[in-house]
Amino acid sequence: MSTEAFLTDFHQVAAIGATPAGGVERQAATPEDKEMRDWFVAFAAQRGWPVRTDSIGNLFALVEWRPGADYVLVGSHLDSQPLGGRFDGAYGVIAALHAADRLAARVAQGEPPKYNLAVVDWFNEEGSRFAPSIMGSSVFAGLMDEQEMLQVADPDGVTVAEALDAIGYRGTDERPTPVAYAEIHIEQGPVLEREGIALGAVDRSWYTQKLDVEVLGEQSHTGATAMADRRDALVAASKVVVLVHDVTAEFEPESIVSSVGHLTLEPNSPIVVPRRVHLVADIRANAPEIVQEARALLLERIAAVASEHDLTIDVRDFDVRPVQSFPEQGLEISEKVAADLGVGIRRINTMAGHDSVAMNRIVPALMLFIPSIDGVSHCEREFTTDDQMAVGVDALTEATWELLQGGLDEEAGQ
Missing domain, CATH: 3.30.70.360 (Alpha-Beta Plaits)
Structure with a gap:
């Protein structure tokens, strides 16, 4: 898949739940979130990738090369804050889908990698309609109780279970077994833009x-x-x-x-x-x-x-x-990928919470940042350029390829 194909998809999808000032509003399990999920499922179906929906509403598009092998998970979230930006979360999912498509084409020309690949849209990362945030990945990782989360209600008294049923996305499918996780996201801060650096390798989360x-x-x-x-x-x-x-x-x-x-x-x-x-x-x-x-x-x-x-x-x-430290081996993979692409990278903390922080509790995780103009996020003014997004897709593709070959096996004790 070309950069142009990615950008076309990204900007078309930004029309779903679009707000007058250039942002989006797609809170978890709303009709707009359903429309985004439908788009995700259609993207996978066009390529023959089966999609699983688990019981907390997480979506997994499976690219299987070795039946029975574990999966490298790569993705982010499609839900947004009220009057949020069009890059937060959605960029990471769309980038992951296009990275998977590129890698599927690469594998078709050669030997399959050690692991299979699953692109994931995590349910209710934002936590704006249903608190707490980072819900879907935390349930997946065993950090939150699923039955308790299903009974969380929004301000109108609608529970997570009822909302997922209403949009047809409370599933019963088996979850893929992960061996590693990768995510790319806008920084939501000013460091990369201020320093003129294309990529950030997340090394630590804040308490x-x-x-x-x-x-x-x-x-x-x-x-x-x-x-x-x-x-x-x-x-x-x-x-x-x-x-x-x-x-x-x-x-x-x-x-x-x-x-x-x-x-x-x-x-x-x-x-x-x-x-x-x-x-x-x-x-x-x-x-x-x-x-x-x-x-x-x-x-x-x-x-x-x-x-x-x-x-x-x-x-x-x-x-x-708690503070989470990301594995050194993943940071080195990110730095190698950046060097091969000829772009700058620096290690960086994440002050915001992300699905990668939850996943890093159960498997080694790798997280990349791309710049945010003016460092703003969770608002309609949130912005990242097409060129910056394109570099990120290239980096995610190559980093995911390394993980598929077993690049984090040492960290995972494989």
């Missing part, structure tokens, strides 16, 4: 944890309740949001990030003082002790807010993700 915060005040009338008598959950929650933001100033620059990206309030009426606010704080750092120190500071300061406003604030830890 991540979320805090589930529930602020419980008292509902009352906005016009009839004296200010001194109010126990306003939203006012207290607003101070918590600022605390989460400001705690990063206690640490070295660029060593920690934090945010509150999800907030709901009850009863959400313009003439009622809110009685309850639920929010999720996200803290990430390049070392676990930094996150733990930030968490301790936040708990102390949040308790002071609760006391000041005479209300209750409950804080619960969840979705804690």
Whole structure:
């Protein structure tokens, strides 16, 4: 397959769920996600590749050369954030499909590799409709309980199981047995663009944890309740949001990030003082002790807010993700591929979570980054050039070829 064929597919697929400002909205198990999945299945069917759908909605297009052999998995995710970008996740899946097509043509001219190949679309990587994120790959890797995840509900009360059934993608197929995993993704940060480097070889993930915060005040009338008598959950929650933001100033620059990206309030009426606010704080750092120190500071300061406003604030830890180091052998493969292609590469941390981080817990994983213009992501302005994407497809193709030959067998103990 040519670069032109890849670019044609990429830009055509970006029309699915397209937003007016150039992004996409394809949250997990929505009609738009179904349309993307249908496209994935059709791409595989045109090439005679069987597709399996497992019980958490992951899709696997199988390219089999050696019956009974294990699989190198390569892919990413097709779902998006609300008003998200058209590159995040989808680029990795479309690049993987085209890499597989190129490799199938290569094998047709010679000896089959040691392993088979499976291109994967992981379910609900983004976690915007159903929390937590990185769900499909985490269930696959045994890091999350499948039955518990199937019962997770969206804000409208629709469960994962119901949503997958509604779009026809809750399957019963056997999962392919992996021996290694590869993924390519936009960086979602500024480093590669700033340094003028074509590729990043991901060597380490950041420590991540979320805090589930529930602020419980008292509902009352906005016009009839004296200010001194109010126990306003939203006012207290607003101070918590600022605390989460400001705690990063206690640490070295660029060593920690934090945010509150999800907030709901009850009863959400313009003439009622809110009685309850639920929010999720996200803290990430390049070392676990930094996150733990930030968490301790936040708990102390949040308790002071609760006391000041005479209300209750409950804080619960969840979705804690340890630092993951990617295998040295995979980094060396990535660097060799870049040298052979004549492009620059550097080792780089990933601050964002990815399916590769979950997969790296059970098999050796290799992850590549390509640049993100201005370092922005999870928004409609997200952008990577055609030339940058094309280099990435070439690199993924050659890296996957190395894995198919057993390039990470030593790391896997094969």
